[in-house]
Amino acid sequence: MRIVAKGLTYVYNPKSSFATQALKGVDLTIEEGEFFGIIGHTGSGKSTFVQHLNALIRLTGGELKVGDYDLADKKCKVLELRGKVGMVFQYPEYQLFAETVKKDVAFGLKNFNKGISEEETDAAVREALSVAGLNYDEVAEKSPFELSGGQRRRVAIAGVIVTKPEVLILDEPAAGLDPLGKKELMELLHSIHGRWCRTIVIVSHDMDEIAENCTRAAVFSEGKVALCGTPKEIFSRGEELAAMGLDVPVTARAAQILRAHGYPVDTDFTCDDFVKKVLALYGGAGAETAVPPAEEAAGAAVPPAGETAGADGAEGGAGDAE
Amino acid sequence: METEQLANAPAETLPQDGTEAPAAPLPAVCFENVKYSYDEEEGGEFAVNGVSLTIAEGEFVAVLGRNGSGKSTLAKLINALLRPTEGKVTVFGLDTADTKKAFDIRKSAGMVFQNPDNQTVASVVEDDVAFGPENIGLPREEIGRRIEYALDAVGMTQFRSATPSRLSGGQKQRIAIAGVLAIQPKIMILDESTAMLDPKGRREVMDVVKKLNREQGMTVILITHFMEEALEAGRAVVMHRGEIVMDGTPEEIFARADELETYNLTLPRAAYICKRLQQAGMPLKNAFDAEELAEGICASLQRG
Numbered sequence: 001m002r003i004v005a006k007g008l009t010y011v012y013n014p015k016s017s018f019a020t021q022a023l024k025g026v027d028l029t030i031e032e033g034e035f036f037g038i039i040g041h042t043g044s045g046k047s048t049f050v051q052h053l054n055a056l057i058r059l060t061g062g063e064l065k066v067g068d069y070d071l072a073d074k075k076c077k078v079l080e081l082r083g084k085v086g087m088v089f090q091y092p093e094y095q096l097f098a099e100t101v102k103k104d105v106a107f108g109l110k111n112f113n114k115g116i117s118e119e120e121t122d123a124a125v126r127e128a129l130s131v132a133g134l135n136y137d138e139v140a141e142k143s144p145f146e147l148s149g150g151q152r153r154r155v156a157i158a159g160v161i162v163t164k165p166e167v168l169i170l171d172e173p174a175a176g177l178d179p180l181g182k183k184e185l186m187e188l189l190h191s192i193h194g195r196w197c198r199t200i201v202i203v204s205h206d207m208d209e210i211a212e213n214c215t216r217a218a219v220f221s222e223g224k225v226a227l228c229g230t231p232k233e234i235f236s237r238g239e240e241l242a243a244m245g246l247d248v249p250v251t252a253r254a255a256q257i258l259r260a261h262g263y264p265v266d267t268d269f270t271c272d273d274f275v276k277k278v279l280a281l282y283g284g285a286g287a288e289t290a291v292p293p294a295e296e297a298a299g300a301a302v303p304p305a306g307e308t309a310g311a312d313g314a315e316g317g318a319g320d321a322e
Numbered sequence: 323m324e325t326e327q328l329a330n331a332p333a334e335t336l337p338q339d340g341t342e343a344p345a346a347p348l349p350a351v352c353f354e355n356v357k358y359s360y361d362e363e364e365g366g367e368f369a370v371n372g373v374s375l376t377i378a379e380g381e382f383v384a385v386l387g388r389n390g391s392g393k394s395t396l397a398k399l400i401n402a403l404l405r406p407t408e409g410k411v412t413v414f415g416l417d418t419a420d421t422k423k424a425f426d427i428r429k430s431a432g433m434v435f436q437n438p439d440n441q442t443v444a445s446v447v448e449d450d451v452a453f454g455p456e457n458i459g460l461p462r463e464e465i466g467r468r469i470e471y472a473l474d475a476v477g478m479t480q481f482r483s484a485t486p487s488r489l490s491g492g493q494k495q496r497i498a499i500a501g502v503l504a505i506q507p508k509i510m511i512l513d514e515s516t517a518m519l520d521p522k523g524r525r526e527v528m529d530v531v532k533k534l535n536r537e538q539g540m541t542v543i544l545i546t547h548f549m550e551e552a553l554e555a556g557r558a559v560v561m562h563r564g565e566i567v568m569d570g571t572p573e574e575i576f577a578r579a580d581e582l583e584t585y586n587l588t589l590p591r592a593a594y595i596c597k598r599l600q601q602a603g604m605p606l607k608n609a610f611d612a613e614e615l616a617e618g619i620c621a622s623l624q625r626g
Contacts, residue, residue: 041520042490091518149389176436176517178388178547179588205520208591245522250591250612257616263623271591275598278619282604 001067001084001166001199003030003053009061010048022048024223025062030201030216035193037210037231038203040220041245046203049220050169053201054085066167083112086165086197090172092156096144104144105129105159112163128162129155131196133188150181154188161196168197172204186213211235211249211269219244236267348415350509350541351377351400351431356409357564358395368407369395371564379414379508380539382532384552384572387561388586393545396561397513400543401431414508429458431509432502436517438494442486447478447497450486454505465504472500475538476530492523496530503534509541510534517547528554549576549590553610560585577608 008026013019022045030036040046051057052064055071055078064071069081089095098104105125110116126136132154139147144155153173161168173189174182186209193200204210210217211231219227219234221244227234235241235252242248248256251267251274258265258278265277358370370392377383387393398404399411402418411418413427435441444450448469455465473479476496481489486497495515502510512531516524532554534540544555552558558575560568562585568575575582576593589597596609596618604622609615 041522042492176514176547178586179549180586181389183588207521247521250615251595253612254592254595254616254619257613258619261616261620263620271595271598275595275602278595278599279602279604282599282623 001069002032002065003028003067003167003199004065005029005049005052005062006064007062008049008052008059008064010045010052010057011060012048022223023061026220026223026225028218028225028228030199033194033198034200034215035190035213036199036201037214037217038201038220039205039207039210039217039234039246041205044220044244045223046220047171050087050171050201050203053167053169054082054087056087079112083163084165085167085169086160086163088157088160088168088170088173090175091153092160093144093149093152096152096156096159099143100141101129101134101144101147101155102140104155105162108159109162124162125158128158131161131192132158133184134158150177150184153177153185157188161192165197167199167201168192169201170203173202174204174206174209182209189213207235207247208249208251211251219246231269232267235269347379349376349412350379350381350414351375351543352410352412353396353399354410354412356399356406356411358399358404359407360395368564370399370406372409373564373566375559375566375569377541377543379541380535381557382535382542382555383544384555384558385543385545385561386547386549386552386558386575386587391561391585392564393561394513395564397433397511397543397545400509400511401433402427403433425458429505430507431511432505432507433511433513434495434498434502434515436514438491438498438518439487441498441501442494445485445487446482447484447486447489448473448482450497451500451504454501458505468504468506472503475503475534476500477526490523491519492526495519495523495527499527499530507540509543511543511545513545514547515544516551524548524551549588549593550611553590560587573608573610576610 005026005028008023009021010023011019011021026045026049038046038050048057052059052071053066059071066081066085069076096104098107102125105128106121109121109124125140129136129139134151134154139151144152147155170189174185177185189200189202202214214231216228216230217234218225219241226244227237227240235248238248238252238256249269251269251271255265255267255274263281265281353373353375356370356373357368359366359368373396385393385396395404399406399418400413402424405419413431416423416427418427442450443453451469451472452465455468460468473482476499478493478496478500481493486494489497510531516527519527528551531542531544535542544551546552553572555572558570558572559566560575560582567585568578568581576589579589579597582589588594590610592609592611592615596606596615600606606618606622609618
């Protein structure tokens with residue numbers, strides 16, 4: 001389902017002294033099949049925006065279409081839409097409530113499909129748990145509270161994907177997990193993407209996470225979309241991001257400094273790509289001798305003995321890069 | 323009762339020559355072969371399993387480790403929220419197993435938790451900060467002074483009449499820190515206090531913590547999953563399955579990348595890139611952030 005927002009506005013507590021305009025005209029299109037990232041610091045309007053996508057916040061200004069559902073239309077079938085646009089909140093493991101994992105995962109499914117049989121429910125729960133990386137036979141009859149934090153988060157995700165939503169929205173899905181837990185969670189989302197949910201939208205503060213995982217991203221600032229494009233396009237605009245109080249990924253920052261020194265390193269994103277780029281330069285520099293500006297090189301120490309061997313190795317690396 | 327006696331016994335019988343030596347200052351925190359199990363009856367797994375650790379007053383220590391490695395248990399053992407199953411924990415010489423000392427220990431070791439929304443008790447910022455000092459029965463004027471001092475220290479003075487629920491996550495955590503500061507502790511323990519914040523909020527909290535450590539000599543124990551934050555500490559400790567497996571400066575720890583990997587921890591991204599380049603034969607000094615990394619690469623390319 002394609003998501004198209006035009007001139008979306010929203011005011012919290014209208015007509016009161018606490019009135020805050022959270023959205024001030026959001027124009028954004030998310031294509032079907034994307035792994036889309038939404039960035040922005042607290043109060044930028046990003047959560048207000050995503051809550052519009054499955055009508056948790058009803059449209060009050062502007063246009064919003066999610067697939068064929070027109071949210072400006074008062075007769076829009078909201079319940080049906082919610083079955084197709086799944087939402088995983090921040091720290092979803094705190095929202096588990098049922099006595100068993102199975103009942104918790106089945107809750108949404110039963111709500112969206114009144115009269116679904118026990119067998120069907122059971123099969124769907126089994127499948128959702130397995131997609132979320134959990135073993136049904138091991139966890140289904142357990143209380144969610146007997147599981148570890150990481151497992152609980154997976155149960156919460158299973159409880160949303162069990163309805164097979166076409167769009168899956170996750171607010172800070174990896175927050176609070178340790179580095180390996182984060183990596184595993186992102187791998188889980190990639191395995192869900194395409195095969196299970198056509199479109200994934202993640203809200204994240206972690207620029208490296210966005211850079212490494214998303215096809216495109218939008219930066220929210222003061223209730224509007226300030227930047228939108230591929231991670232490469234977004235993170236090459238480091239100054240603008242800094243002005244909005246946002247970081248750029250480590251690789252983009254390092255690349256920026258290298259470019260300032262006259263080295264043609266593109267703003268590239270995964271750490272491994274960056275390594276390849278630098279090694280290609282290093283191999284090149286070794287072969288052609290002193291391409292870069294020479295002023296500072298004069299002050300540098302005599303190359304260590306291992307240098308030549310290193311350059312050879314690097315050329316091998318550069319070859320791999322191509 | 324029984325565990326209390328057990329834990330107390332060695333404290334009384336120990337020939338305390340170490341602490342009675344004239345010049346040696348009391349360590350802020352001292353763990354002596356501490357074990358803790360949440361499941362006492364079964365005698366099952368130890369969440370903290372034989373930890374010995376001394377933290378001097380004024381240190382800034384980052385505690386790293388996977389979820390479930392025992393970091394939070396360690397933190398709770400410090401301010402007597404938990405008492406050791408075996409071994410002994412002292413805070414400025416006070417034994418946490420002594421229930422009569424719990425109050426004094428908690429006054430000297432304050433704790434800030436993860437969720438900014440779970441730590442406020444009042445509907446006005448200054449009332450919230452006053453909660454601790456009121457609880458320890460300070461006179462009214464002193465409470466006023468403490469609020470003044472605490473809000474100033476975290477840079478939140480202009481929000482003193484604000485409603486905590488209307489503040490940002492970073493601001494809420496700074497209020498939580500102010501609430502701890504109002505007790506005037508000597509040790510501040512932050513248990514993943516930045517985990518739920520955005521980068522800006524995280525920076526705010528880290529800046530406040532660093533300032534307290536630098537300017538007031540506050541002992542800081544920072545539990546975190548952000549490897550980049552550990553770089554700001556003077557010392558880093560890695561926990562794995564309830565044990566301390568690495569202890570050194572953050573630079574020393576991150577230089578031992580292979581070992582870190584066995585504990586399922588990752589390097590800060592810049593350090594990871596640096597290591598990969600070094601492995602490929604590029605002569606680089608160890609780098610831990612983007613700037614150091616880029617400078618190192620430039621220097622190396624110029625030499626080539």
